[in-house]
Every structure is written in structure tokens, then in C-alpha cells.
Amino acid sequence: MEVTLIHILFLSTSLFFIGMFGLFTRRNMITMLMAVELILNSVNINFVAFNKFLYPEQLTGVFFTIFIIAIAAAEAAVAIAIIIHIYRNHKSIDVEDSQDMKY
């Protein structure tokens, strides 16, 4: 079976929902961050695939991918700073334990 755009979209869909599954089930902040990284990666695959297979004369998808990677790096750094700060105050990074701002 020849690989077309649809196969790549199937792959990225599966990756996205695996990430969603991890986000639903995991209660540890670092593993939830990993799930978010998977979701962002599936979006990047989509952008590059659309760029390559439908509009190869432009580079829009490649630029979006690069910008998303940069934003993901910034997001991961901020998230980990927050997680380390929470760990110092609560001695736990379980989402159920950090409820100070809930009510």
C-alpha cells in the first residue's frame, strides 16, 4: 500500500489521542507535561505533511512547525519551573495535592 497524506494524518491522529489518553489518566505533573509534548508533536507532523504533500511551493507549514517547537520549549521551561516551585512548597507534584487556588 503506497503511503499518502492520509496515512500520515492517521499516524498523527493516533499520536494526538495517545497524548490525550495520557493527559486524562496521569495525575503526576511531569507525566502530564510529557503528554502535552506528544500532542504538540502530532500537530507538528500535520503541518509538515500538509506542507509537503499539498503546497510544496511554499514553506508555511515548516515555519509554523519551527515556531511551535520554539513555543513548546518555552512552555516546557516555564512548566518545569512552576513544578519545581510547587514541589518546594508542597513536597508533592500530584495534581490532586495542589489545591491552593481552587476555591
Next chain:
Amino acid sequence: MTAYDIIFYLLGGFILGNAVLAMTTPKIFRAAIFLLFTLMGVAGLYFWMHVEFVAAVQIIVYVGGIVVLIIFSIFLTQESGTKMPKVNNKRMVFSLLASVCGIVLTMLLINQYAFPEIATTTLDASPNKIGMQMLDYSERGYALPFEVISILLLSAMVGCITIALKSNPEEV
């Protein structure tokens, strides 16, 4: 079925298998290592699509940066060998159901959507071309988003240092 297609299926299996393991393994350090392999697989997929520059960026930023950051934070916050508490069954079943329904629905939609003709020209994503367009400030260039993202990255780094700085109550 050519070797090109077989490589895609192998890469896809590698990515999805490692992703599932990363999301289900009870040990957090193993989850980080499986995440690393998943990201390497995605970089391989970019190589397969002939966008070498994005693949290199993926390896440098994700594998060299984010995963190392995650592993450091695992070492800082908890015992890496201990198992995480088990998820309760009800949540497990319902999130599995939601994910499977989402996959099926999205795949049906993709299958029915009539994509325009697959283009015949090949994509030229050489670093030279990307760099020229990135710093181009005319109509089709990306100079402004590039500057915005630089400021965002800088402010995020300053914010990280401020948040993670050890606050000493005696000094205040």
C-alpha cells in the same frame, strides 16, 4: 510497496509503540526514556519527509533540550525508581473510551474529506531557503514573528528563573 513505504510503517509503529509505553508505564523515569524514543521517531519521520532542517531542530530542541530538562526535574522532585500510584479503573476505562472514540471519529472525517490533488513538485526546505525567508521583511517573510518569538523566549526564560529562584524569607 516499496522500501520507502516500508520505512514509513516501521517508523509509525516505532513512534506509536513508544508513545503508548510512555503514557502507560508506571515508572516515571522509564516514561521519560520512552518519550525520548518517541521524539527520535518523529525526527526520523521528518527525515523521511525530506525536511532535514526541521528534523535537526527537533533533535536539538526536543531530544537535547526538553527531555533532558524533564529528566533533571524528575531527579529533583522524586525518587525515579518508585512506581506511581495506580489509576482507578473507572477513570482508565472512560479515558480509553474517549480516546478510541476520538481516533475513530477523526479517522472517519479524514477518510471522507476530499483533499485537493497531491502536488507533483517536490518541497525545497533547505536551510538556505528557510533562513532567507525567515529574515525577509517583505510581504512573504517571517521577520516579525521571528522577533516576537525571540522576545517570548527571552521573557519565558526570565520568568522561569524568577519562579524557580529559592525565595529566602529572611532576606525579604
